[in-house]
Amino acid sequence: MNISTNIGVWIGAIAALGIYSVLIKDNPFYRLVEHIFVGASAGIAIVTGVQTFKSQAWSPLTSGQWALIFPMLLGVLLYARYVPQYSYLNRLPLSLMMGAGAGVAMRGAVESQIVGQLTATMVKLTTLDAWIIFLGTLLSLSYFFLTYRLEGGAAWAPRLGRYFMMAAFGAAFGNTVMGRVSAAIGRFQFIFLEWLGL
Amino acid sequence: MFLRKTLPTLIAGVCGVVVVVAYFFAIPSVQTLANHILKWQSVIAVFALGLGGVNIIRLHTKNLQRDPKNFYSLALLVTFVITIVVGLTMGQTSAAYTFIFDYINVPTGSAIFSLLAFYIGTAAYRAFRAKNAEAAILLITGCIVMMGRVPIGAKILPFTAPATDWIMSVLNVGGQRGVMIAGAIGFIAVSLRIIVGLERRAYGGE
């Protein structure tokens, strides 16, 4: 045994033990680690934000890109929510963010997710595997009919679709275990080898 | 009325349309405008971070007022403030700031992530019960893939290795695609409703 003398290693190891202690139950040790972690990471987020603001907005503004004054004013309006009689003004910046977000979501949805998936399904149906993929896609899509109720002979389609989805979910679950265990192995090696020096 | 309702709807609509049009049409002026809008959005997002900071400080100072011995809220506020002060005065490359990042943020984050190795097992134990057809399918594909991914699994149940390859490249595909295509149609619908102003509520409108 050759315990580490590096203060950073000690902090990391103690933090990891604090986090793992929540597996037994919530306790003061976990609570303390959680609060310090949240405080540090939220602080990091603010520092990063200020840097982004300086490089993306403030410097370009002072070097002549005057238009950037508008988003800054809009940004300030977010704080109007704290002043009851003007609080409605904070809808202006929110509506810009929502509108732009909606635009980005819309264009991304068509490109990679609809057309791409459709063409990927249109393959030669000459093998059983190709049929399984093809039918699996059609049936699971049929589950998502929300305003039409498939009745009679077609009623089994959404149910089979759900079966295909469950198979996919099971597969994704099983396939993820390895990556998660790897993360724990990394932490355990850190604790046993780097910290305790076993 | 104009400032409360019409203008926000107009802003959301114009921003959404411009961003979409710029993507499909090679019109330089529209593309420049769209880039501006996206940049503006990121500038406003920085101000939103300030709201978050105010929220953190308000919540934890209240906790402290209620109970001055609330050691946890104090610890959170102290690390929060120290991190910001160090980051802004000494810079992001300073030894103190990298210490916080490398020795507090990164290892604690990895530890939280690795909790998944434990949670994934208890979740499987509880949910992988063959109570009905759906649960049975979930259970069977899940367990085959779990075994097929490790050498010991292939030793105990040799069929699991080839079965895993087949599940991942064939059986899995249809269900994934169905979810993705339907999801994308939903994305378009919700985005459209925001752009045309039907979901004003989503940004606090009436």
Add this chain to the structure above:
Amino acid sequence: MSIFTQGRVFDLVTLVVVTGLMGLYMYLARSGMRVKIRPIAGFAAIDEAIGRAAEMGKPVHFTPGFGGLVAATFAGLEVLGYVARLTAQYDVRLIVTVSQAETFAVTEQVMRQAYLEAGKPEAFKPEDCRFISTDQWAYASGVIGVLNREKVASNIMIGQFAAEALILAEAGNTVGAIQIAGTTNAYQIPFFVVACDYVILGEEMFAAGAHFTNNVVHLGSLRAEDLVKAACIAIMAIGAVLTTAGADFLTTIMGK
């Protein structure tokens, strides 16, 4: 040189047809076409979850996830509006946790507005809409803390989630909360399926407005979504048959 961006022409046609159809059906619905939505168990369970919290005198926890202002987050916020109105009515405490700053800015506003609409603006406490941290794991650790210490009776998670999904869901299960979750991320749905009591699968979550308020325009847009799905099924079937027969012009057109 064309004004159309190469490789996106078919995408554009798709978008125009889809949004056009949605616009048409929203109009038709408003002019009196009747559309009925099929039951969605996860949404129906929300009333039960809030009722349970009211009986137990314990809070409800809601999170719109780890995402910024993306489509799944919009759906989460739509549900939040309903949840917040209901908790305000029943005097149940609602605690909301948020990860991304821009999402937080909107979330707080949605919550405030919902309390106002329920006629109890004074019941809204800003400390109960909590910005945790933009860091994925710090957010997860903070939510574990809230679930444990606030002794929540019900845990509702609808929005954009990544690897932290299972951490939140298992923590909620451990404290014995009734859990309702929904996301469009096909890689995270499995973890909600195994760990939660009710799961709103993928696209179902975009139907919240229609489910809760029977908003006719929203119902119209759902009908259009269904027609688009039917068209997708038809296109895939025709395309596959053509490709099998050796004709690939459909895939060529779709690649334009």
Add this chain to the structure above:
Amino acid sequence: MNILEKLQNIDKRVFYLLMALAIAVPTISPLGLGVDVTPAVQRAYDFVSSLPNGGRAVIGFDYEPGDEIDLNPQAKAIIHQLGSKNIKVVAIASFPAGAMFAEQCLAILEEYGYEYGKDYVNLGHYAGGEATLAAFASNPTAVFAKDWRGYDTTSLPIMQEIKSMSDFTMAMTLNDGPTGGTGTHEWVRQAVMAHNVPLIMGVTGVLAASNETYVQSGQCKGILAGLRAAAEYEKLVDKLGEGTVGMDAQSMAHLLIVIFVVLGNAAMFLSKRAKGGAA
């Protein structure tokens, strides 16, 4: 509560404890269980074995932090084999972090009585990808005037023997893909096609399939893919290390979960049958 009901509701903490043991025990002392050597790994091992003792190898450490979990164990296992065959080793890296990983892995050679500068050298990081690798192939000391430790390369005995890529008896790249660093394809061109030096590859799990073509075409003499290949190689060189630990822990963890699932289901069915019988 009878035993069948208990087995359906085992306390989560029991599982957590067993899971912690399943990961901790192999971490502290590798078990070396259940790894069968696959033909691909055997081929790589056989190829290195067939090289004459006392040759010269060049190893490219072409990976970044995050992928060292797969690639460090592969590198170490192969370096053990090179050490036992007295093959001299020259390390180069197309990522800055690669040079650090090289330093960690090459330390193994000291066990085999190697001397730095004479029997092995870590030349450090080079920028510029394939173009720089090509320049290295025609004149190594021109590209690396100093090594990673700061010595003049022209003064190092090992570099006196190496005037071009052709002086190596084998080349190896430990690779996490073509983005940012030198990819496997570039190594095939510069080592195999330009100088006819036999090449082996160690890659991350996801890159296995796309690099299989080089094995098919004979341009690559063997390929190691992911942590699993490292575990197999450790078994072949009889030095159980990080790869074995990793695969042991993975095997134990996966098995534990499956056992719990099976227990839960078995107990559920048995108790249903018992109830059915009683009624």
